[in-house]
Amino acid sequence: MSAHILQELTVFILAVFVGFEVISKVPTTLHTPLMSATNAIHGIVLVGALIVVGVADPKLGVAFSFVVVLLATLNVFGGFVVTERMLQMFRPRTAPAAGQDGARKS
Numbered sequence: 001m002s003a004h005i006l007q008e009l010t011v012f013i014l015a016v017f018v019g020f021e022v023i024s025k026v027p028t029t030l031h032t033p034l035m036s037a038t039n040a041i042h043g044i045v046l047v048g049a050l051i052v053v054g055v056a057d058p059k060l061g062v063a064f065s066f067v068v069v070l071l072a073t074l075n076v077f078g079g080f081v082v083t084e085r086m087l088q089m090f091r092p093r094t095a096p097a098a099g100q101d102g103a104r105k106s
Helices: 003-024 028-055 061-090
Strands: none
Touching: 028 061
8 A cells, every 4th residue: 555545544533533523513403504514515525526427437437427426426415415304494383274173074
């Protein structure tokens, strides 16, 4: 293993530990805004993946780039779906109007 790969692997492992520690300290009420912010970051990843597709080596690079674009798109879409579901949990429930609760009047 070259020194460069070992250095990058060390940075990655440290980033995982630091990220876990930071995220585990976030209060529950801030999870929805945090999800929205990370969706924006993943949108930037998607733009980067699209740029890589444009300059990829025609052999195997295009296939990998397509997979990266697909995964980034699913990540952004899934993040917005989860954020919307989380926001629905905080919306007040409306009471059914009189006579519209499904019961028949006799």
